[in-house]
Amino acid sequence: MLATRFGLNPNSSSLGVDVTFLFFGAAALSLITPVMAALLRLRRPTATYVEPTAAKDG
Protein backbone atom coordinates (compact mmCIF):
# COMPACT_ATOMS: atom_id res chain seq x y z
CA MET A 1 0.00 0.00 0.00
CA LEU A 2 1.49 3.29 -1.09
CA ALA A 3 -0.82 6.03 0.17
CA THR A 4 -4.31 6.74 1.42
CA ARG A 5 -6.35 9.88 0.92
CA PHE A 6 -9.11 10.04 3.51
CA GLY A 7 -12.47 11.76 3.17
CA LEU A 8 -14.16 13.88 0.56
CA ASN A 9 -13.11 17.31 -0.52
CA PRO A 10 -16.11 19.63 -0.86
CA ASN A 11 -14.01 22.67 -1.56
CA SER A 12 -14.25 23.58 -5.20
CA SER A 13 -11.12 25.71 -5.23
CA SER A 14 -8.32 23.55 -3.93
CA LEU A 15 -7.47 20.06 -2.79
CA GLY A 16 -7.94 19.51 0.92
CA VAL A 17 -6.26 16.76 2.86
CA ASP A 18 -7.24 15.33 6.23
CA VAL A 19 -4.35 16.05 8.58
CA THR A 20 -5.73 14.26 11.64
CA PHE A 21 -3.22 11.44 11.36
CA LEU A 22 -0.37 13.92 11.10
CA PHE A 23 -1.07 14.91 14.71
CA PHE A 24 0.10 11.49 15.81
CA GLY A 25 3.36 11.55 13.89
CA ALA A 26 5.11 8.37 12.79
CA ALA A 27 3.02 6.27 15.17
CA ALA A 28 0.09 6.84 12.83
CA LEU A 29 1.92 4.93 10.09
CA SER A 30 1.94 1.74 12.07
CA LEU A 31 -1.82 2.07 12.45
CA ILE A 32 -2.93 3.23 9.01
CA THR A 33 -1.00 0.82 6.82
CA PRO A 34 -2.13 -2.51 8.27
CA VAL A 35 -5.71 -1.37 8.86
CA MET A 36 -6.23 -0.05 5.35
CA ALA A 37 -4.47 -3.05 3.80
CA ALA A 38 -6.71 -5.36 5.80
CA LEU A 39 -9.82 -3.46 4.73
CA LEU A 40 -8.81 -3.73 1.11
CA ARG A 41 -8.14 -7.43 1.35
CA LEU A 42 -11.36 -8.09 3.22
CA ARG A 43 -13.30 -6.29 0.53
CA ARG A 44 -11.32 -7.82 -2.28
CA PRO A 45 -13.81 -10.44 -3.48
CA THR A 46 -15.61 -8.16 -5.92
CA ALA A 47 -14.57 -4.97 -7.57
CA THR A 48 -15.29 -2.81 -10.55
CA TYR A 49 -12.20 -2.60 -12.66
CA VAL A 50 -11.67 0.40 -14.89
CA GLU A 51 -8.80 1.34 -17.11
CA PRO A 52 -8.69 4.86 -18.53
CA THR A 53 -7.47 5.72 -22.02
CA ALA A 54 -4.34 7.40 -20.73
CA ALA A 55 -3.34 4.33 -18.75
CA LYS A 56 -3.78 2.13 -21.79
CA ASP A 57 -1.71 4.42 -23.92
CA GLY A 58 0.78 5.17 -21.19
Add this chain to the structure above:
Amino acid sequence: MWSRRRRKTAEGGPRRFGRLRVERFGAIAELERPRALVFVDRALARRLGAEPGAAWRDPAGDGDVGGAPLSAPLEAHLQLTNRCDVGCQGCYTGATPAGAPREWGAAEWMRAIDRLADQGVFHLALGGGESATLPWLGQIAEHARRRGLTPNLTTSGLYGLAELIPIAHLFGQINVSIDGLGPTYAAVRGVDGFAAADRAVRRLRQVKREIGINVVVTRANFGELDEILAYASRRRLNEVELLRFKPAGRGASAFAHLTCSDAQHRAFWPLIRRAARRHRVRVRVDCSYTPMLVHHRLDRRLLEQLAVYGCTAGDFLVGAKATGALCGCSFAPAAEGRPGLDDIAQYWTQPGAFGPFRNWRAADEPCRSCEYHALCRGGCKAVSLHLLGDASKPDPECPRVVDFRRSGSARPERVRLPVVM
Protein backbone atom coordinates in the same frame (compact mmCIF):
# COMPACT_ATOMS: atom_id res chain seq x y z
CA MET B 1 -12.80 5.06 -24.10
CA TRP B 2 -12.87 3.24 -20.84
CA SER B 3 -13.15 -0.42 -20.57
CA ARG B 4 -15.49 -1.02 -17.66
CA ARG B 5 -15.84 -4.54 -16.46
CA ARG B 6 -17.40 -6.04 -13.43
CA ARG B 7 -15.24 -8.81 -12.09
CA LYS B 8 -16.61 -11.34 -9.70
CA THR B 9 -15.04 -14.08 -7.69
CA ALA B 10 -16.36 -17.57 -7.63
CA GLU B 11 -18.53 -16.55 -4.70
CA GLY B 12 -20.08 -13.67 -6.62
CA GLY B 13 -21.94 -11.38 -4.23
CA PRO B 14 -22.36 -7.65 -4.07
CA ARG B 15 -19.72 -5.10 -4.89
CA ARG B 16 -17.67 -4.48 -1.79
CA PHE B 17 -15.68 -1.46 -2.77
CA GLY B 18 -15.87 1.18 -5.45
CA ARG B 19 -13.83 1.45 -8.56
CA LEU B 20 -10.30 0.27 -9.04
CA ARG B 21 -8.43 2.53 -11.44
CA VAL B 22 -5.24 1.34 -13.08
CA GLU B 23 -2.28 3.70 -12.79
CA ARG B 24 1.36 3.56 -13.81
CA PHE B 25 2.37 2.87 -10.19
CA GLY B 26 -0.33 0.20 -9.70
CA ALA B 27 -3.90 1.27 -9.05
CA ILE B 28 -6.21 3.45 -6.97
CA ALA B 29 -8.94 1.65 -5.05
CA GLU B 30 -11.96 3.57 -3.85
CA LEU B 31 -13.18 2.60 -0.39
CA GLU B 32 -16.60 3.70 0.74
CA ARG B 33 -16.21 2.92 4.45
CA PRO B 34 -14.09 4.61 5.54
CA ARG B 35 -14.21 7.11 2.67
CA ALA B 36 -10.77 6.82 1.14
CA LEU B 37 -8.80 6.50 -2.06
CA VAL B 38 -6.05 3.95 -1.54
CA PHE B 39 -2.99 3.96 -3.79
CA VAL B 40 -1.57 0.46 -4.17
CA ASP B 41 1.39 -1.03 -6.02
CA ARG B 42 1.05 -3.42 -8.95
CA ALA B 43 1.23 -6.59 -6.89
CA LEU B 44 -1.65 -5.57 -4.65
CA ALA B 45 -3.55 -4.11 -7.61
CA ARG B 46 -3.33 -7.52 -9.30
CA ARG B 47 -4.67 -9.21 -6.19
CA LEU B 48 -7.57 -6.75 -6.18
CA GLY B 49 -8.49 -7.57 -9.76
CA ALA B 50 -6.47 -5.25 -11.98
CA GLU B 51 -4.85 -6.76 -15.03
CA PRO B 52 -1.42 -5.91 -16.46
CA GLY B 53 -1.73 -3.49 -19.36
CA ALA B 54 0.17 -0.83 -21.21
CA ALA B 55 0.32 1.37 -18.12
CA TRP B 56 2.51 -1.24 -16.40
CA ARG B 57 4.93 -1.72 -19.27
CA ASP B 58 7.78 0.15 -17.57
CA PRO B 59 8.92 -1.84 -14.52
CA ALA B 60 10.42 1.31 -12.98
CA GLY B 61 6.95 2.78 -12.60
CA ASP B 62 5.83 0.18 -10.05
CA GLY B 63 5.06 1.94 -6.79
CA ASP B 64 6.28 5.31 -8.05
CA VAL B 65 3.43 7.66 -7.07
CA GLY B 66 4.20 11.12 -8.40
CA GLY B 67 6.70 9.85 -10.97
CA ALA B 68 4.26 10.85 -13.71
CA PRO B 69 0.85 12.53 -13.80
CA LEU B 70 -2.06 10.27 -12.95
CA SER B 71 -4.02 8.74 -15.81
CA ALA B 72 -6.88 11.11 -14.92
CA PRO B 73 -7.66 13.48 -12.06
CA LEU B 74 -8.95 12.20 -8.74
CA GLU B 75 -11.43 15.04 -8.58
CA ALA B 76 -12.80 17.88 -10.66
CA HIS B 77 -13.77 21.27 -9.29
CA LEU B 78 -16.73 22.65 -11.18
CA GLN B 79 -17.64 26.30 -10.92
CA LEU B 80 -21.24 25.73 -11.92
CA THR B 81 -22.00 29.44 -12.09
CA ASN B 82 -20.29 32.73 -11.43
CA ARG B 83 -23.54 34.32 -10.29
CA CYS B 84 -23.65 35.47 -6.70
CA ASP B 85 -25.29 38.49 -5.08
CA VAL B 86 -23.02 38.72 -2.04
CA GLY B 87 -19.97 40.51 -3.47
CA CYS B 88 -17.31 39.36 -0.98
CA GLN B 89 -14.13 41.43 -1.20
CA GLY B 90 -11.90 38.38 -1.55
CA CYS B 91 -14.06 36.31 -3.94
CA TYR B 92 -11.56 34.28 -5.95
CA THR B 93 -13.87 34.01 -8.95
CA GLY B 94 -14.94 37.66 -8.90
CA ALA B 95 -18.57 36.50 -8.86
CA THR B 96 -21.30 39.02 -9.69
CA PRO B 97 -25.13 38.98 -9.79
CA ALA B 98 -24.95 38.78 -13.60
CA GLY B 99 -22.51 35.85 -13.66
CA ALA B 100 -20.16 35.13 -16.54
CA PRO B 101 -21.09 35.44 -20.21
CA ARG B 102 -21.90 32.11 -21.87
CA GLU B 103 -22.16 30.05 -18.68
CA TRP B 104 -22.85 26.38 -19.16
CA GLY B 105 -26.25 24.96 -18.27
CA ALA B 106 -27.31 21.58 -16.91
CA ALA B 107 -27.00 19.75 -20.26
CA GLU B 108 -23.39 20.83 -20.80
CA TRP B 109 -22.35 19.98 -17.26
CA MET B 110 -23.98 16.56 -17.45
CA ARG B 111 -22.21 15.82 -20.71
CA ALA B 112 -18.92 16.82 -19.12
CA ILE B 113 -19.65 14.65 -16.08
CA ASP B 114 -20.08 11.73 -18.49
CA ARG B 115 -16.59 12.42 -19.85
CA LEU B 116 -15.17 12.62 -16.31
CA ALA B 117 -16.83 9.33 -15.42
CA ASP B 118 -15.34 7.75 -18.55
CA GLN B 119 -11.92 8.93 -17.38
CA GLY B 120 -12.39 7.39 -13.95
CA VAL B 121 -12.63 10.60 -11.92
CA PHE B 122 -13.82 9.76 -8.40
CA HIS B 123 -15.11 12.98 -6.84
CA LEU B 124 -16.64 16.30 -7.84
CA ALA B 125 -16.43 19.50 -5.82
CA LEU B 126 -19.22 21.83 -6.90
CA GLY B 127 -19.02 25.54 -6.25
CA GLY B 128 -19.54 28.93 -7.74
CA GLY B 129 -20.60 31.76 -7.51
CA GLU B 130 -23.49 30.42 -5.48
CA SER B 131 -24.46 27.04 -6.86
CA ALA B 132 -27.18 26.41 -4.27
CA THR B 133 -29.48 28.79 -6.15
CA LEU B 134 -29.27 26.82 -9.40
CA PRO B 135 -32.60 25.11 -10.11
CA TRP B 136 -30.75 22.19 -11.73
CA LEU B 137 -28.18 21.57 -8.98
CA GLY B 138 -30.02 18.43 -7.85
CA GLN B 139 -30.07 17.13 -11.42
CA ILE B 140 -26.30 17.53 -11.64
CA ALA B 141 -25.76 15.76 -8.33
CA GLU B 142 -28.08 12.90 -9.27
CA HIS B 143 -26.39 12.51 -12.63
CA ALA B 144 -22.96 12.39 -10.99
CA ARG B 145 -24.20 9.70 -8.58
CA ARG B 146 -25.61 7.66 -11.45
CA ARG B 147 -22.22 7.81 -13.17
CA GLY B 148 -20.39 6.67 -10.02
CA LEU B 149 -18.93 10.03 -9.00
CA THR B 150 -19.45 11.47 -5.53
CA PRO B 151 -20.63 15.10 -5.71
CA ASN B 152 -19.63 17.45 -2.89
CA LEU B 153 -20.66 21.06 -2.44
CA THR B 154 -19.49 24.36 -1.03
CA THR B 155 -22.07 27.07 -0.37
CA SER B 156 -22.04 30.46 1.29
CA GLY B 157 -25.29 29.48 3.00
CA LEU B 158 -26.57 32.99 2.34
CA TYR B 159 -28.90 32.08 -0.52
CA GLY B 160 -30.60 28.96 -1.83
CA LEU B 161 -30.89 27.16 1.52
CA ALA B 162 -34.56 26.25 1.05
CA GLU B 163 -33.71 24.63 -2.27
CA LEU B 164 -30.62 22.90 -0.91
CA ILE B 165 -32.15 21.21 2.14
CA PRO B 166 -34.30 18.72 0.15
CA ILE B 167 -31.35 17.65 -2.03
CA ALA B 168 -28.65 17.66 0.67
CA HIS B 169 -28.69 13.85 0.80
CA LEU B 170 -27.33 13.69 -2.75
CA PHE B 171 -23.99 15.12 -1.71
CA GLY B 172 -21.14 13.30 -0.02
CA GLN B 173 -20.07 16.34 1.97
CA ILE B 174 -21.43 19.90 2.15
CA ASN B 175 -19.34 22.72 3.59
CA VAL B 176 -20.55 26.22 4.36
CA SER B 177 -18.03 29.02 3.97
CA ILE B 178 -17.52 30.72 7.32
CA ASP B 179 -14.41 32.87 7.50
CA GLY B 180 -14.95 34.20 10.99
CA LEU B 181 -17.38 34.42 13.87
CA GLY B 182 -19.60 37.48 14.29
CA PRO B 183 -17.84 40.66 13.21
CA THR B 184 -14.74 38.80 12.03
CA TYR B 185 -16.82 37.30 9.21
CA ALA B 186 -17.47 40.83 7.95
CA ALA B 187 -13.85 41.87 8.45
CA VAL B 188 -12.71 39.04 6.14
CA ARG B 189 -15.52 39.11 3.60
CA GLY B 190 -16.51 42.74 3.65
CA VAL B 191 -20.11 41.57 4.06
CA ASP B 192 -21.95 40.85 7.29
CA GLY B 193 -23.22 37.32 6.69
CA PHE B 194 -22.32 35.36 9.80
CA ALA B 195 -25.85 35.03 11.19
CA ALA B 196 -27.20 33.71 7.87
CA ALA B 197 -24.27 31.34 7.34
CA ASP B 198 -24.62 30.03 10.89
CA ARG B 199 -28.33 29.46 10.31
CA ALA B 200 -27.46 27.47 7.18
CA VAL B 201 -24.99 25.35 9.14
CA ARG B 202 -27.60 24.55 11.78
CA ARG B 203 -30.35 23.77 9.25
CA LEU B 204 -28.10 21.55 7.14
CA ARG B 205 -26.77 19.74 10.20
CA GLN B 206 -30.35 18.85 11.15
CA VAL B 207 -30.73 16.87 7.92
CA LYS B 208 -27.19 15.58 7.30
CA ARG B 209 -24.16 14.43 9.29
CA GLU B 210 -21.54 15.29 6.68
CA ILE B 211 -21.63 19.04 7.15
CA GLY B 212 -18.50 21.12 7.68
CA ILE B 213 -17.18 24.61 7.19
CA ASN B 214 -14.58 26.10 4.88
CA VAL B 215 -12.46 28.79 6.46
CA VAL B 216 -10.23 31.03 4.38
CA VAL B 217 -7.42 31.89 6.77
CA THR B 218 -6.43 35.54 6.68
CA ARG B 219 -4.61 38.12 8.75
CA ALA B 220 -8.01 39.15 10.13
CA ASN B 221 -9.19 35.75 11.43
CA PHE B 222 -5.89 34.00 12.22
CA GLY B 223 -6.21 34.89 15.90
CA GLU B 224 -9.69 33.41 15.97
CA LEU B 225 -8.91 29.96 14.55
CA ASP B 226 -9.13 28.30 17.96
CA GLU B 227 -12.61 29.79 18.49
CA ILE B 228 -13.65 28.76 14.97
CA LEU B 229 -12.71 25.14 15.70
CA ALA B 230 -14.60 25.40 19.00
CA TYR B 231 -17.61 26.66 17.02
CA ALA B 232 -17.38 23.66 14.67
CA SER B 233 -17.29 21.36 17.67
CA ARG B 234 -20.36 23.03 19.23
CA ARG B 235 -22.28 22.66 15.96
CA ARG B 236 -21.24 18.97 15.76
CA LEU B 237 -19.65 19.43 12.34
CA ASN B 238 -17.63 16.60 10.86
CA GLU B 239 -14.80 18.75 9.54
CA VAL B 240 -13.19 22.14 9.19
CA GLU B 241 -11.32 22.81 5.98
CA LEU B 242 -8.69 25.55 6.23
CA LEU B 243 -7.78 27.39 3.06
CA ARG B 244 -4.98 29.80 2.34
CA PHE B 245 -6.07 33.13 0.87
CA LYS B 246 -5.49 33.14 -2.91
CA PRO B 247 -4.87 36.17 -5.09
CA ALA B 248 -7.44 35.41 -7.76
CA GLY B 249 -10.58 37.27 -8.85
CA ARG B 250 -11.33 40.09 -6.41
CA GLY B 251 -8.89 38.36 -4.07
CA ALA B 252 -6.05 39.75 -6.20
CA SER B 253 -6.84 43.29 -5.02
CA ALA B 254 -7.49 42.22 -1.42
CA PHE B 255 -4.44 39.94 -1.20
CA ALA B 256 -1.94 42.43 0.18
CA HIS B 257 -4.02 43.28 3.24
CA LEU B 258 -5.65 39.88 3.84
CA THR B 259 -2.93 37.30 3.26
CA CYS B 260 -1.35 36.02 6.46
CA SER B 261 1.96 37.40 7.62
CA ASP B 262 5.09 35.28 7.47
CA ALA B 263 4.95 34.86 11.26
CA GLN B 264 1.37 33.59 10.99
CA HIS B 265 2.31 31.14 8.26
CA ARG B 266 5.06 29.73 10.47
CA ALA B 267 2.71 29.51 13.46
CA PHE B 268 -0.13 27.92 11.46
CA TRP B 269 0.64 24.22 11.98
CA PRO B 270 1.37 24.26 15.75
CA LEU B 271 -1.75 26.37 16.32
CA ILE B 272 -3.99 24.06 14.29
CA ARG B 273 -2.59 20.95 15.91
CA ARG B 274 -3.31 22.29 19.39
CA ALA B 275 -6.77 23.60 18.51
CA ALA B 276 -7.87 20.43 16.69
CA ARG B 277 -6.83 18.28 19.66
CA ARG B 278 -8.45 20.61 22.16
CA HIS B 279 -11.78 20.74 20.36
CA ARG B 280 -11.66 17.24 18.85
CA VAL B 281 -12.44 18.44 15.37
CA ARG B 282 -11.28 16.84 12.14
CA VAL B 283 -9.21 19.34 10.19
CA ARG B 284 -8.38 19.40 6.52
CA VAL B 285 -5.94 21.85 5.04
CA ASP B 286 -5.74 22.79 1.41
CA CYS B 287 -2.90 21.98 -0.97
CA SER B 288 -1.45 25.49 -0.78
CA TYR B 289 -0.62 24.98 2.91
CA THR B 290 1.86 22.18 2.26
CA PRO B 291 4.90 24.53 2.43
CA MET B 292 3.71 25.69 5.86
CA LEU B 293 3.37 22.09 7.06
CA VAL B 294 6.70 20.80 5.80
CA HIS B 295 8.42 23.84 7.30
CA HIS B 296 7.95 21.95 10.60
CA ARG B 297 9.84 18.99 9.17
CA LEU B 298 6.99 16.53 9.45
CA ASP B 299 7.76 12.87 8.83
CA ARG B 300 8.12 12.56 5.05
CA ARG B 301 7.00 8.94 4.96
CA LEU B 302 3.84 9.85 6.82
CA LEU B 303 3.16 12.72 4.42
CA GLU B 304 3.63 10.32 1.50
CA GLN B 305 1.39 7.75 3.13
CA LEU B 306 -1.36 10.34 3.58
CA ALA B 307 -0.83 11.72 0.06
CA VAL B 308 -0.16 15.19 1.41
CA TYR B 309 0.93 17.05 -1.70
CA GLY B 310 1.34 20.68 -2.59
CA CYS B 311 0.22 21.81 -6.02
CA THR B 312 -1.28 18.87 -7.90
CA ALA B 313 -3.23 21.01 -10.37
CA GLY B 314 -3.51 19.32 -13.75
CA ASP B 315 -2.69 16.03 -12.07
CA PHE B 316 -4.75 15.03 -9.00
CA LEU B 317 -7.29 17.74 -9.74
CA VAL B 318 -8.66 19.89 -12.51
CA GLY B 319 -10.99 22.84 -12.47
CA ALA B 320 -13.59 24.16 -14.86
CA LYS B 321 -14.80 27.73 -15.15
CA ALA B 322 -18.51 28.58 -15.36
CA THR B 323 -18.09 28.59 -19.15
CA GLY B 324 -16.81 25.01 -19.04
CA ALA B 325 -13.21 26.08 -19.76
CA LEU B 326 -10.74 23.55 -18.38
CA CYS B 327 -8.02 24.78 -16.00
CA GLY B 328 -5.36 23.22 -13.78
CA CYS B 329 -7.15 24.43 -10.67
CA SER B 330 -9.85 26.98 -9.94
CA PHE B 331 -7.32 29.76 -9.39
CA ALA B 332 -5.48 29.14 -12.64
CA PRO B 333 -6.27 30.75 -15.97
CA ALA B 334 -8.01 28.61 -18.58
CA ALA B 335 -5.65 26.05 -20.09
CA GLU B 336 -3.83 27.03 -23.28
CA GLY B 337 -6.02 26.59 -26.35
CA ARG B 338 -9.07 26.93 -24.07
CA PRO B 339 -10.15 23.27 -24.12
CA GLY B 340 -13.50 22.58 -22.52
CA LEU B 341 -13.95 20.21 -19.61
CA ASP B 342 -15.59 17.79 -22.05
CA ASP B 343 -12.31 17.72 -24.02
CA ILE B 344 -10.40 16.42 -21.02
CA ALA B 345 -9.56 13.00 -22.48
CA GLN B 346 -7.78 14.55 -25.46
CA TYR B 347 -6.14 17.40 -23.58
CA TRP B 348 -4.88 15.32 -20.64
CA THR B 349 -2.23 13.48 -22.63
CA GLN B 350 -1.16 16.36 -24.86
CA PRO B 351 2.52 17.35 -24.56
CA GLY B 352 2.75 20.53 -22.50
CA ALA B 353 -0.73 20.14 -21.06
CA PHE B 354 -1.26 22.37 -18.00
CA GLY B 355 2.08 24.10 -18.61
CA PRO B 356 3.84 25.13 -15.40
CA PHE B 357 1.53 23.05 -13.22
CA ARG B 358 3.08 19.86 -14.54
CA ASN B 359 6.60 21.24 -14.86
CA TRP B 360 7.22 21.44 -11.13
CA ARG B 361 10.32 19.20 -11.36
CA ALA B 362 12.24 21.97 -13.17
CA ALA B 363 12.38 24.07 -10.03
CA ASP B 364 14.60 26.95 -8.97
CA GLU B 365 16.30 27.06 -5.59
CA PRO B 366 15.45 26.71 -2.78
CA CYS B 367 12.85 24.21 -4.00
CA ARG B 368 15.29 22.20 -6.09
CA SER B 369 17.33 21.09 -3.07
CA CYS B 370 14.37 20.81 -0.68
CA GLU B 371 13.88 17.28 0.62
CA TYR B 372 10.09 17.79 0.45
CA HIS B 373 10.01 19.06 -3.12
CA ALA B 374 8.56 15.88 -4.61
CA LEU B 375 5.60 16.31 -2.25
CA CYS B 376 5.25 20.09 -2.07
CA ARG B 377 5.94 20.67 -5.79
CA GLY B 378 6.93 24.29 -5.25
CA GLY B 379 3.89 25.46 -3.30
CA CYS B 380 0.94 27.44 -4.62
CA LYS B 381 1.41 28.49 -8.23
CA ALA B 382 -1.50 30.93 -8.05
CA VAL B 383 0.46 32.89 -5.43
CA SER B 384 3.70 32.71 -7.47
CA LEU B 385 1.87 33.89 -10.58
CA HIS B 386 0.33 36.84 -8.75
CA LEU B 387 3.38 38.00 -6.80
CA LEU B 388 6.13 37.11 -9.26
CA GLY B 389 4.32 36.97 -12.58
CA ASP B 390 5.57 33.42 -13.12
CA ALA B 391 3.70 30.36 -11.89
CA SER B 392 6.81 28.19 -12.12
CA LYS B 393 8.71 30.19 -9.46
CA PRO B 394 8.91 28.92 -5.85
CA ASP B 395 5.95 30.01 -3.73
CA PRO B 396 7.16 33.33 -2.26
CA GLU B 397 5.16 32.81 0.95
CA CYS B 398 6.85 29.48 1.76
CA PRO B 399 8.95 29.97 4.94
CA ARG B 400 11.92 28.22 3.32
CA VAL B 401 11.71 30.56 0.32
CA VAL B 402 11.39 33.58 2.61
CA ASP B 403 14.53 32.49 4.53
CA PHE B 404 16.39 31.82 1.29
CA ARG B 405 15.65 35.31 0.04
CA ARG B 406 16.55 36.92 3.35
CA SER B 407 19.89 35.11 3.32
CA GLY B 408 20.72 36.91 0.10
CA SER B 409 21.17 33.67 -1.85
CA ALA B 410 18.43 34.56 -4.27
CA ARG B 411 18.88 36.84 -7.23
CA PRO B 412 16.49 39.78 -7.01
CA GLU B 413 13.22 39.05 -8.75
CA ARG B 414 12.03 41.33 -11.48
CA VAL B 415 8.99 43.09 -10.07
CA ARG B 416 5.95 42.66 -12.23
CA LEU B 417 2.44 43.93 -12.00
CA PRO B 418 -0.02 41.60 -10.24
CA VAL B 419 -1.91 39.27 -12.53
CA VAL B 420 -5.67 39.35 -12.16
CA MET B 421 -7.23 36.03 -13.21
